[in-house]
Amino acid sequence: MTGAPGRQLVEDYLAEVAARLPGPARERASILAELRGGLLDTVDAYRDAGVSAADTADTAHAAAAAAAAAAIEEFGDPGLIAAAFGPGLALGQARRVALTLLVTGPLVGLLWATAATASHIGSRHAPPWQWVGALPGSLMVFPLAAAIAIAVWTALFTIAATGRATRWLPDRPRLAPGTAAVAGFGAAGADVALFVLLASQLTVAPGALAAAPTAAAAVASATRLFLAGRAACRCLTTRAALAGH
Amino acid sequence: MRPEALKGHLDGMLLAVLEPGPRHGYAIMEALRAGSDGQFDLPTGTIYPALRRLERAGLVAGTWSEAGGRRRRVYELTPAGRHTLDAERGSWRQFSAAVTAMLEPVPRPVTS
Numbered sequence: 123m124t125g126a127p128g129r130q131l132v133e134d135y136l137a138e139v140a141a142r143l144p145g146p147a148r149e150r151a152s153i154l155a156e157l158r159g160g161l162l163d164t165v166d167a168y169r170d171a172g173v174s175a176a177d178t179a180d181t182a183h184a185a186a187a188a189a190a191a192a193a194i195e196e197f198g199d200p201g202l203i204a205a206a207f208g209p210g211l212a213l214g215q216a217r218r219v220a221l222t223l224l225v226t227g228p229l230v231g232l233l234w235a236t237a238a239t240a241s242h243i244g245s246r247h248a249p250p251w252q253w254v255g256a257l258p259g260s261l262m263v264f265p266l267a268a269a270i271a272i273a274v275w276t277a278l279f280t281i282a283a284t285g286r287a288t289r290w291l292p293d294r295p296r297l298a299p300g301t302a303a304v305a306g307f308g309a310a311g312a313d314v315a316l317f318v319l320l321a322s323q324l325t326v327a328p329g330a331l332a333a334a335p336t337a338a339a340a341v342a343s344a345t346r347l348f349l350a351g352r353a354a355c356r357c358l359t360t361r362a363a364l365a366g367h
Numbered sequence: 368m369r370p371e372a373l374k375g376h377l378d379g380m381l382l383a384v385l386e387p388g389p390r391h392g393y394a395i396m397e398a399l400r401a402g403s404d405g406q407f408d409l410p411t412g413t414i415y416p417a418l419r420r421l422e423r424a425g426l427v428a429g430t431w432s433e434a435g436g437r438r439r440r441v442y443e444l445t446p447a448g449r450h451t452l453d454a455e456r457g458s459w460r461q462f463s464a465a466v467t468a469m470l471e472p473v474p475r476p477v478t479s
Binding site for chain 1 (some may be wrong): 396417420457
């Protein structure tokens with residue numbers, strides 16, 4: 123066993139690593155669990171090599187602390203260890219953001235399509251950018267289409283660049299968090315464009331909209347706007363933390 | 368041997384250490400030390416990010432195991448990892464043969 127003093131030194135060391143690790147909490151917890159196991163194995167090896175018997179409780183405590191200190195020194199500087207994990211964490215975070223955007227995007231789109239179909243504005247199946255009374259279609263369809271295209275293509279690129287292909291690609295860990303952030307902002311931009319259209323329609327002819335489907339689509343878009351924006355900002359923060367790579 | 372001397376070779380050595388069978392991080396480090404007769408004395412913490420990178424690339428597969436209340440991540444080679452290890456071995460043999468040929472002293476012709 124490592125003993126309380128040694129265990130405390132190990133936990134202090136892991137806390138120093140944790141403070142410097144970027145990325146999602148779940149991934150960081152997995153890394154810290156692995157480091158803890160390896161570090162405690164190293165402490166045990168030092169203890170077994172250096173202390174065969176302890177005569178008093180004080181001696182045992184001192185030996186445990188000395189073994190932990192030696193193991194920590196062997197493990198290396200917490201900043202260096204955290205920095206070495208940084209690129210991998212950034213890739214994982216970027217991949218998750220991109221996958222989430224690609225899965226949720228069609229769902230949000232489906233809700234808006236349902237709202238458009240259920241509403242009776244001009245022609246029966248008019249998509250939001252053709253709603254009567256809304257801003258001229260040519261004014262809003264391009265930003266909406268551009269935002270969707272940017273989000274989809276950058277998300278697809280991010281997924282391609284963060285999978286098994288990493289073994290053949292140049293080592294550029296700041297790229298994927300950057301493209302994932304662009305995908306997130308693209309999705310948020312699409313939601314903003316849809317809200318502009320909705321606000322325009324509500325101003326001109328609110329009665330023409332089917333309330334329940336439109337409300338559902340608006341709630342979905344608002345949720346995604348918040349989450350996609352937050353994820354994009356976090357990707358940028360992670361990217362900034364990789365400045366030395 | 369300085370850790371920077373191993374740059375570019377660590378991945379291949381980790382794959383080689385895993386060739387006989389699955390190991391966890393500490394056992395991998397011990398095998399590196401034993402296999403190099405103590406020459407490869409890296410900061411132990413540096414092999415964990417390298418193992419995660421190899422896992423992401425599909426060259427090793429990691430699974431959690433628990434013994435005595437301690438969690439360890441155990442790694443084993445994948446078929447892609449074995450293929451990469453074979454390729455690394457071939458390229459290292461070529462490289463080391465070329466470097467040896469350049470660095471070994473060449474007998475100079477005797478001049479009168």
